[in-house]
Amino acid sequence: MKTAAIIVAAGSGTRAGGSVPKQFAPLAGRPMLAHSYAAMTSHPGIDAVLVVIGEGQEELLRAALGDVDFVVGGASRRESVANGLTALGGTERVLIHDAARPFLSHAVIDRLLAALETVSGAIPGLPVADTLVSASGVSVSRDGLMRVQTPQAFRYAAIVEAHAAWPADREATDDAQMLRALGQEVMVVEGSAMLEKVTHPGDFAAAEARFGAQMRVRTATGYDVHRFAEGEELWLGGVKIPYSRGLSGHSDADVALHAITDALLGTIGAGDIGMHFPPSDPKWRGAASAQFLQHAASLVAAEGGVIDFVDVTIICEAPKVGPHRETIRASIASILGLKPSEVSVKATTTERLGFTGRGEGMAAQAVATVRVPVI
Numbered sequence: 001m002k003t004a005a006i007i008v009a010a011g012s013g014t015r016a017g018g019s020v021p022k023q024f025a026p027l028a029g030r031p032m033l034a035h036s037y038a039a040m041t042s043h044p045g046i047d048a049v050l051v052v053i054g055e056g057q058e059e060l061l062r063a064a065l066g067d068v069d070f071v072v073g074g075a076s077r078r079e080s081v082a083n084g085l086t087a088l089g090g091t092e093r094v095l096i097h098d099a100a101r102p103f104l105s106h107a108v109i110d111r112l113l114a115a116l117e118t119v120s121g122a123i124p125g126l127p128v129a130d131t132l133v134s135a136s137g138v139s140v141s142r143d144g145l146m147r148v149q150t151p152q153a154f155r156y157a158a159i160v161e162a163h164a165a166w167p168a169d170r171e172a173t174d175d176a177q178m179l180r181a182l183g184q185e186v187m188v189v190e191g192s193a194m195l196e197k198v199t200h201p202g203d204f205a206a207a208e209a210r211f212g213a214q215m216r217v218r219t220a221t222g223y224d225v226h227r228f229a230e231g232e233e234l235w236l237g238g239v240k241i242p243y244s245r246g247l248s249g250h251s252d253a254d255v256a257l258h259a260i261t262d263a264l265l266g267t268i269g270a271g272d273i274g275m276h277f278p279p280s281d282p283k284w285r286g287a288a289s290a291q292f293l294q295h296a297a298s299l300v301a302a303e304g305g306v307i308d309f310v311d312v313t314i315i316c317e318a319p320k321v322g323p324h325r326e327t328i329r330a331s332i333a334s335i336l337g338l339k340p341s342e343v344s345v346k347a348t349t350t351e352r353l354g355f356t357g358r359g360e361g362m363a364a365q366a367v368a369t370v371r372v373p374v375i
């Protein structure tokens with residue numbers, strides 16, 4: 001069954017304040033919106049993801065996610081969702097999610113999609129733990145009350161009908177209530193404390209703390225070797241190094257980037273560079289290795305991971321790496337979207353021992369440290 005996701009990110013974040021609307025503000029190492037976008041795009045059951053942004057937020061979106069599918073929303077959340085539903089054109093199931101709820105797990109998505117097997121609408125909810133009282137001081141029973149979260153999952157045709165039937169002059173605080181207004185059942189599945197909405201300035205610190213608690217550090221190594229050859233260019237860390245010889249290989253033979261690529265792939269158990277870019281495939285002949293590294297980084301991001309640090313040691317007798325160290329460091333940082341201080345480049349000789357000592361080739365070894373969510 002075809003399933004799409006809409007992430008509504010068209011709000012102005014007035015209550016949260018800040019220099020940019022909260023969904024574009026940094027949270028746990030990247031823009032808030034990027035977290036739920038990665039969770040949606042990496043879920044095997046979701047075929048398409050559409051982001052709804054506010055007018056004039058195109059640049060913020062591009063900076064946060066690059067070129068992704070989007071549509072402009074409306075003055076209220078309800079109108080933004082309606083614009084998203086219209087832009088989708090058609091699908092069988094749709095998940096509607098607030099960008100302001102960043103830490104979405106695949107487990108919640110799985111529960112929602114399973115519920116849609118039997119009902120037209122499903123929402124995540126958590127029981128109310130606090131005592132409730134009205135503004136005038138009247139106690140309200142919390143029995144049977146739930147705090148409702150997003151994503152909210154629907155049969156597409158049903159939620160489109162519900163939006164169309166809802167009076168234009170009335171606001172709805174979520175989409176499920178519109179489906180209930182048509183007399184349809186909405187199932188509540190178990191929500192997640194990680195899905196709390198970021199609404200006020202203090203919520204950012206609380207969200208950072210929750211994120212820290214759900215992330216696990218993973219470290220992995222990578223190693224690569226290439227042979228020196230006459231008439232080849234020498235590429236190290238995405239930088240062309242002036243030298244009498246270069247490294248030979250199927251791609252540009254950038255031994256440093258290959259080692260880092262393998263280290264990153266290792267952090268998520270995604271095999272090695274040869275598996276993703278086989279030397280037998282002519283399309284990688286002479287390819288710039290930056291694209292291999294970017295691919296590995298995008299796989300880490302798709303798992304909701306954050307790259308914390310990358311360290312590479314280049315092993316050769318010559319040329320001297322020291323004069324190029326900072327350029328190489330800046331280049332690797334730029335390929336990975338990191339700060340130069342999050343990248344380390346070192347070099348060593350092997351005291352004229354072995355193949356590197358004899359100047360037959362160059363080696364590189366790398367260590368990558370990432371944080372990935374436990375989902």
Ligand SMILES: Nc1ccn([C@@H]2O[C@H](COP(=O)(O)OP(=O)(O)OP(=O)(O)O)[C@@H](O)[C@H]2O)c(=O)n1
Binds near residue numbers: 080198
């Ligand atoms: N016109 C709107 C208003 C809200 N939203 C989105 O709906 C979600 C929930 O809304 P809320 O947390 O209230 O966000 P804001 O409206 O931005 O916050 P505020 O009310 O403080 O301005 C957010 O992801 C927000 O971007 C939207 O897409 N279009």
Ligand SMILES: C[C@](O)(CO)[C@H](O)COP(=O)(O)O
Binds near residue numbers: 149150175
């Ligand atoms: C949709 C929602 O997140 C469900 O709890 C919530 O109602 C959004 O409310 P807001 O006032 O638009 O933040």
